[in-house]
Amino acid sequence: MKTIRFFCPATIANLSCGFDVLGLCLDKVGDEMIVHKTSQPGVRITKITGAELPMETENNVAGVAALSLLQQWKTDYGFDIEIHKRIKAGSGIGSSAASAAGAVFGINALLGSPFEAAELVKFAMQGEKLAGGSAHADNVAPALLGGITLIRSYNPLDIIRIESPVELYAAVIHPQIELKTSDSRSVLKQQVPLKSAIMQWGNVGGLVAGLYTSDYDLIGRSLQDHIVEPLRSVLIPGFHEVKNAAISNGALGAGISGAGPSVFALCKGKQSAEIAAAAMGVVLDQMDLPYETHVSAINPNGIKILSQE
């Protein structure tokens, strides 16, 4: 195999209560990447469409992730990477993660798959570090493993694939405002009240229990964030109205997707997710704020190979 072309899914990190540990893989929403094996050693970003991103390997999240992998697996040949972005940068649905995860996925496949998906997460995290200043795994893990993932521990890295009910759908609305991950992180406080933290881990436990038992109501009740949402939501115009619109129109729960500005809602069934997406859109229409919406099942497989030769 010399060339692999694949779909790199968007992802929703945090899922309200699970800041830095929970993430969910979307279906259909995502980038396309092509990785070619070349006789020339090293990694080159040869083409980027759909976004203005750095072409220099060391300044590109896909490039940095690729280099991180190749530090652990030396080769006398190299790789050319094409990135066709469809996930907008700074949208909060894992744009940088899709590129970082895609780069290590493609190179690993062309190397004959020496690394397992969970190991690839470590390399992809180096791309995330370049993008947001923090080597978080809650987007790259679901992109690589699919489904809903829990980062039980970062040191050592311990990633748990959480079962989720088949009827669970996500609605995402992306207000077309720019919000850098680094800005979203800067509003966080390094100390949090113990009382809020207790509520947060109660909800993480409830969400995981709800996912395993297909208890949609429990999933909804657990989608609460007492730590980060109060700080970050002020950066997102109309956040509370958008969230309330989703919930009052049948969504199980809603919150900030990753670092924002996208807002997600989880719903039982595709139709319910479509209604939630439309209801959230009405709010931004009234504010004259342009937006995109996505409705997606949970993608159980993560990155999907489109062709290889």
Next chain:
Amino acid sequence: MKTIRFFCPATIANLSCGFDVLGLCLDKVGDEMIVHKTSQPGVRITKITGAELPMETENNVAGVAALSLLQQWKTDYGFDIEIHKRIKAGSGIGSSAASAAGAVFGINALLGSPFEAAELVKFAMQGEKLAGGSAHADNVAPALLGGITLIRSYNPLDIIRIESPVELYAAVIHPQIELKTSDSRSVLKQQVPLKSAIMQWGNVGGLVAGLYTSDYDLIGRSLQDHIVEPLRSVLIPGFHEVKNAAISNGALGAGISGAGPSVFALCKGKQSAEIAAAAMGVVLDQMDLPYETHVSAINPNGIKILSQE
């Protein structure tokens, strides 16, 4: 029915990562209580054996819990309560919770069961408030509902019964030192580092996932406490040696039971729990510290009726 006699189980609260939210019900270790319906209105504590505890209803955890229930369900008759303590006060395995849960369980049964177990938790929490200054539910919930329980939320109270694998056993060692719940709570800090809180909710998610999937190794990896154990363990002589003895002898994980001083270990199978209990005992033997040990399956039913007439 005029009289009910029942077994009130001991419980392990917190389970390392789940401070104030997780609890587990023990089998065999527990008190016995008898509640009689009387023509005289009100609640009286008529007999206490096995411990020196206040006989005045308003100063007794069982009495306070009983009065809390009867505020919501007025009767023109009353109740006499006998408490035969076998769980030592201040042991950290839910001694006050057993009495509080027992009182509301017994009275509810004699009233014809107008309240569900989850509602009884609220009344029993008033007994806990008297005992420890905090109306926590992580002992009374598993005592009343059985199994492993998660308090997803205190306000509103939302209790989730978590499935657990049948081979899961607990070993508990109770060093015979006095440690008041109020003292154990006073060492807590009201602000915690966000980084530690993230680790904590990662572990809560991992523990719940491990319980649903019978993944014993994941259960063990998740039994970590980065928030409370570092502060409370200094109050327990030989804590780290006891914990390490359990784990190095095959326990999945170990930590402080409730507010301590008891230390618990979770194990796969009864034999493993017996070995862990013995190994923990060896440490305290070497320190010349008297102790009691308990080995117990998870009690799936909570309080157990022994006789009624």
